[in-house]
Amino acid sequence: MSVNPDIQVERDTATFRSIDVTHMLDGSPEATNQRRIRQKQIGDDPQINRRNIIFMSHEERYEAAIARGLRIEQLKAEHDWDIMDENNAIMWCFSDIAMFVHKVMFIPAIERLGNKEQHDKWLPLAIDHKILGTYAQTELGHGTFLRGLEMEARYDKSTEEFVISTPKHSSMKWWPGSLGHSSSHAVLLATLYIDDQNCGMQPFIVQLRDLNTWKPLPGVEVGGIGPKMALATTDNGFLVLNNVRIPRDQMLMKYAQVSKDGKFTKSGAAKANYSTMMLVRVGIAHSCYFSLAVGATIVTRYSAVRRQGEIKPGAPEVKILDYQTQQLKVIPSIATAYAFHFCKEHLKWYYIETFQQIQQNDFSGLPEIHCVTSGLKAYMSDIATAQLETLRRACGGNGYLLSNGITNTYIQTLALPTVEGENTVLYLQVARYLMKCLKVAATGEAVKGSLSYMNEKIKTPYTSGLVTREDYSNVKKLLKLYQNMTVRLTQKAGDHLNKLHVSGQPKYEAWNNTSVQLVNAAKAYCQTYVLGMNIEGLSTQAVDLPGDALEVIHQLCVFYALHGITEQSGNFLETGCINITELHIIQQEAQEMMAKIRKNAVALVDAFDIPDNLLNSTLGCYDGNAYQHLYDSAKSDPMNQKQVLPAFEKYIKPMLQGKHTSKL
Numbered sequence: 001m002s003v004n005p006d007i008q009v010e011r012d013t014a015t016f017r018s019i020d021v022t023h024m025l026d027g028s029p030e031a032t033n034q035r036r037i038r039q040k041q042i043g044d045d046p047q048i049n050r051r052n053i054i055f056m057s058h059e060e061r062y063e064a065a066i067a068r069g070l071r072i073e074q075l076k077a078e079h080d081w082d083i084m085d086e087n088n089a090i091m092w093c094f095s096d097i098a099m100f101v102h103k104v105m106f107i108p109a110i111e112r113l114g115n116k117e118q119h120d121k122w123l124p125l126a127i128d129h130k131i132l133g134t135y136a137q138t139e140l141g142h143g144t145f146l147r148g149l150e151m152e153a154r155y156d157k158s159t160e161e162f163v164i165s166t167p168k169h170s171s172m173k174w175w176p177g178s179l180g181h182s183s184s185h186a187v188l189l190a191t192l193y194i195d196d197q198n199c200g201m202q203p204f205i206v207q208l209r210d211l212n213t214w215k216p217l218p219g220v221e222v223g224g225i226g227p228k229m230a231l232a233t234t235d236n237g238f239l240v241l242n243n244v245r246i247p248r249d250q251m252l253m254k255y256a257q258v259s260k261d262g263k264f265t266k267s268g269a270a271k272a273n274y275s276t277m278m279l280v281r282v283g284i285a286h287s288c289y290f291s292l293a294v295g296a297t298i299v300t301r302y303s304a305v306r307r308q309g310e311i312k313p314g315a316p317e318v319k320i321l322d323y324q325t326q327q328l329k330v331i332p333s334i335a336t337a338y339a340f341h342f343c344k345e346h347l348k349w350y351y352i353e354t355f356q357q358i359q360q361n362d363f364s365g366l367p368e369i370h371c372v373t374s375g376l377k378a379y380m381s382d383i384a385t386a387q388l389e390t391l392r393r394a395c396g397g398n399g400y401l402l403s404n405g406i407t408n409t410y411i412q413t414l415a416l417p418t419v420e421g422e423n424t425v426l427y428l429q430v431a432r433y434l435m436k437c438l439k440v441a442a443t444g445e446a447v448k449g450s451l452s453y454m455n456e457k458i459k460t461p462y463t464s465g466l467v468t469r470e471d472y473s474n475v476k477k478l479l480k481l482y483q484n485m486t487v488r489l490t491q492k493a494g495d496h497l498n499k500l501h502v503s504g505q506p507k508y509e510a511w512n513n514t515s516v517q518l519v520n521a522a523k524a525y526c527q528t529y530v531l532g533m534n535i536e537g538l539s540t541q542a543v544d545l546p547g548d549a550l551e552v553i554h555q556l557c558v559f560y561a562l563h564g565i566t567e568q569s570g571n572f573l574e575t576g577c578i579n580i581t582e583l584h585i586i587q588q589e590a591q592e593m594m595a596k597i598r599k600n601a602v603a604l605v606d607a608f609d610i611p612d613n614l615l616n617s618t619l620g621c622y623d624g625n626a627y628q629h630l631y632d633s634a635k636s637d638p639m640n641q642k643q644v645l646p647a648f649e650k651y652i653k654p655m656l657q658g659k660h661t662s663k664l
């Protein structure tokens with residue numbers, strides 16, 4: 001099929017070569033080649049490709065997901081994939097792959113929370129798929145408040161076993177992925193009691209199913225929790241344990257130990273047992289970039305080939321991408337996807353470095369990385385879901401079809417603000433850190449790390465620094481506005497907290513009564529962080545780009561910063577970080593920048609280099625022939641393979657013949 005001329009012209013008139021930017025996104029031309037080889041291996045594989053998934057039943061999808069999980073294992077062995085290759089493959093089919101939780105949570109939990117002997121025993125079994133596992137933490141009554149977990153593990157000294165039980169309905173496990181039908185084992189988080197003493201939440205390895213018959217073991221009641229909005233193939237489950245006994249060495253003992261005679265000891269940081277969640281929060285940030293890149297690619301290409309209506313009366317119908325309002329739906333998502341790319345790359349390395357320190361029992365970096373990973377998981381998933389919904393709607397009626405490829409991406413991504421810590425709760429963790437830093441800065445001590453800008457901003461009187469028109473496209477000056485705004489919102493929240501406390505409210509009550517301001521400050525911190533990483537990316541990852549490509553990536557960053565101010569203008573004005581005249585100039589600059597980026601919109605999404613066989617979209621194919629692909633997809637619907645469906649004989653015909661009233 002030839003390429004749609006409407007999309008070809010977009011490519012021909014772009015001011016830079018997409019491939020140069022693709023190399024930047026991958027890290028190098030070699031990395032691009034390597035990724036393409038890997039993507040071809042998975043995209044061309046009929047068992048992995050998800051082309052017909054939208055026409056499958058729940059059970060067919062589940063079975064296909066198991067087959068896909070298995071096939072990934074075969075490909076990994078055949079082609080000698082490393083862990084990054086495997087993670088990328090998982091990412092490409094993340095909602096439609098069974099054993100997902102086994103890989104991204106069960107194995108990492110054993111690696112992080114187990115000691116050497118436990119690694120030696122369990123990891124080979126898990127890695128070789130001799131056992132399949134889930135991460136069972138959330139209960140019906142508690143998901144957020146982990147100190148409230150009710151499933152009990154009581155140590156029995158006489159037999160050197162833990163006895164695990166579910167005292168009431170609210171204490172059953174509820175939600176763990178792959179728990180329903182696909183796990184033989186669980187890393188199960190339960191509250192440990194020794195002689196009725198509460199020793200906090202601890203991780204245990206519990207076998208749930210017989211490995212030959214797959215039947216639940218005695219004392220184990222397990223099943224699925226029912227259909228969900230999406231993620232149909234990660235069979236989230238419930239679990240009730242009736243006095244199930246496990247040997248002492250099945251408590252994962254890296255950070256807390258129980259001796260044979262029931263002595264409880266702790267080593268490491270207080271929240272070290274929470275470290276698996278931190279890893280997955282990093283993965284979620286990555287996944288937000290990925291979802292937005294998919295969404296932006298589909299909708300930008302579709303907007304470049306769909307013509308409807310006119311701008312100039314009587315002139316030919318225009319591409320919908322030429323409407324300024326359509327650009328405002330599409331361009332922010334492209335700019336955000338690039339900002340998220342730089343941010344997730346930074347986060348990956350930051351996590352790896354801090355994790356290495358933690359492995360050497362240096363926990364000093366834990367508070368900051370907990371703040372950053374919690375905040376970015378929350379902020380990036382909030383933004384990704386909001387923008388995906390805007391993008392989906394930007395496709396008009398076809399935005400409601402499953403074959404468009406964006407609907408599935410959107411509903412999968414909708415899980416991310418909830419899983420791995422509900423976003424509001426995570427923002428409040430960030431706010432806790434902000435308040436601590438504020439206290440440090442107020443005493444004149446230096447705040448270190450991502451909030452070091454607080455040192456300067458808390459002292460110096462405020463000026464926007466926007467004097468000349470050029471200042472409005474100076475990303476460093478714009479970043480300073482964001483930093484000012486964050487510090488001021490943090491101070492405001494801190495002042496409110498103190499005021500309530502001084503007026504007699506206990507600290508915890510004052511905290512709850514300030515939590516709206518606290519969350520607002522936390523979001524500002526996250527937004528500032530993402531912009532900071534985008535700017536850093538310009539001078540590190542983007543620095544070797546040819547001038548024309550660098551200019552476009554720079555424009556995107558300027559637009560990201562300006563657009564962010566227009567979206568949050570209330571915060572910037574309220575804190576006095578800009579005045580109304582400056583806001584008007586910012587709005588004007590943002591619109592002008594958007595018009596410049598419009599010219600390169602298709603080339604910018606082409607640079608994400610997402611092949612058609614992984615994009616799985618009728619609207620967003622590289623060739624721009626959306627109408628043909630929509631028609632082909634409709635024709636391939638199994639319901640269209642018969643001209644008359646059985647429902648005609650059963651119900652419609654009797655109705656047409658007037659027989660329905662007595663029969664039905």
Ligand SMILES: CCCCCCCCCCCCCC(=O)SCCNC(=O)CCNC(=O)[C@H](O)C(C)(C)COP(=O)(O)OP(=O)(O)OC[C@H]1O[C@@H](n2cnc3c(N)ncnc32)[C@H](O)[C@@H]1OP(=O)(O)O
Nearest residue numbers: 087090143144145146271274277283284287370419420421
């Ligand atoms: C290939 C990969 C693809 C990936 C794609 C992704 C797909 C998605 C897959 C989806 C799969 C879905 C899978 C799932 O969903 S698995 C289930 C996930 N569940 C959660 O995430 C639960 C969320 N709740 C919590 O984390 C805790 O309860 C919170 C944190 C809210 C409070 O906790 P708690 O009540 O105990 O504490 P506190 O309030 O008394 O005190 C807070 C203190 O603790 C420190 N603190 C707290 N936490 C950490 C930490 N982690 N590291 C270091 N420190 C930490 C904190 O700094 C503070 O310190 P300080 O201020 O006192 O000094």
Ligand SMILES: Cc1cc2nc3c(=O)[nH]c(=O)nc-3n(C[C@H](O)[C@H](O)[C@H](O)COP(=O)(O)OP(=O)(O)OC[C@H]3O[C@@H](n4cnc5c(N)ncnc54)[C@H](O)[C@@H]3O)c2cc1C
Nearest residue numbers: 135136137138142143144175176177415419420421422424
């Ligand atoms: C698709 C999916 C997959 C999942 N997979 C797993 C898994 O593999 N393993 C697992 O263990 N769990 C899993 N979960 C569970 C998930 O981790 C929890 O649902 C999540 O952590 C939120 O907890 P919750 O359901 O208790 O929400 P709640 O805490 O009940 O949240 C409800 C509301 O209360 C508010 N709230 C709660 N506490 C506070 C507070 N302190 N301050 C202010 N507001 C508050 C929240 O902001 C929210 O608005 C999964 C969930 C989903 C949806």
